Amino acid sequence: MAIHDRLQSIVDQNDVVLFMKGTPDFPQCGFSGQVVQILNYLGVKYEGVNCLENDEIRQGVKEFSNWPTLPQLYLKGEFVGGCDIVREMFQSGDLANALAEKGIAFKVPAGA
Secondary structure: OOHHHHHHHHHHHOOEEEEEOEOOOOEOOHHHHHHHHHHHHOOOOOEEEEHHHOHHHHHHHHHHHOOOOOOEEEEOOEEEEOHHHHHHHHHHOHHHHHHHHOOOOOOOOOOO
């Protein structure tokens, strides 16, 4: 299977996908770790894809999204962005709004 088709399949089969360095339990870079913390804080169920395990995926995902860095977050097949964008969206409330609009379950933190 061509790498583009493989990546498309991963994105199609999961409502939320995080292409990252490391795993959700053991992020291998600070930026991936920040996005994991945000998703975990919101209680979002997501598929973490460790791009360090496979060079083809690591390079392919950058071409797939036309985005040069990791991590990369997808919601219902739509590329959202990397760490800075996800963090800004989280802080402004736009991430929760995007999750709600797409029908993705999350929990509203106490006091929010």
